[in-house]
C-alpha cells in the first residue's frame with residue numbers, strides 16, 4: 001500500500017515510528033471544538049439558569065409583598081377614622097375628623113408605613129439570600145446527554 005506523507009511536515013516517518021505532527025494537530029482541533037461547544041453551551045445554560053432563578057426569586061418576593069400589603073391594608077383600615085382619612089386623601093376637614101384624632105391617626109399610619117417598608121426590605125433581603133440555593137437547584141436540573149454512535 002502507498003501511505004501518504006505527513007500532512008503537516010510532508011515527510012514519511014522513518015521506520016516504525018509515527019510522525020507526531022498529525023496527532024498533535026488533531027488534538028488541537030479537538031480542543032478547539034470542545035472550547036467552542038463548551039462556550040456556547042455554557043452561555044445558554046447560564047442565561048437559562050439566571051433568567052429562571054430571577055423569575056423564581058421575583059415571584060416569591062411578589063407574593064410576600066402582596067401579603068404584606070394586604071396585612072397593612074387590613075391594619076390601617078381598622079384604625080379609627082381611617083375611612084374618612086382615606087376618603088379625603090389624608091386631608092379630612094376638621095368637622096369630619098377632629099385635628100387631635102387626625103394627628104394621632106397620621107402617626108399610626110406613619111408607623112404602619114415604616115413597618116411595611118421595613119418588612120418589605122427584610123423580605124427582599126431574605127429572597128436575595130436564596131439565590132445560591134435556587135441556582136443550585138436549577139443547575140441540578142441540567143442534563144448533559146452524550147451522542148449515540
Ligand SMILES: [Zn+2]
Nearest residue numbers: 006009019021
Ligand atoms: Zn510530520
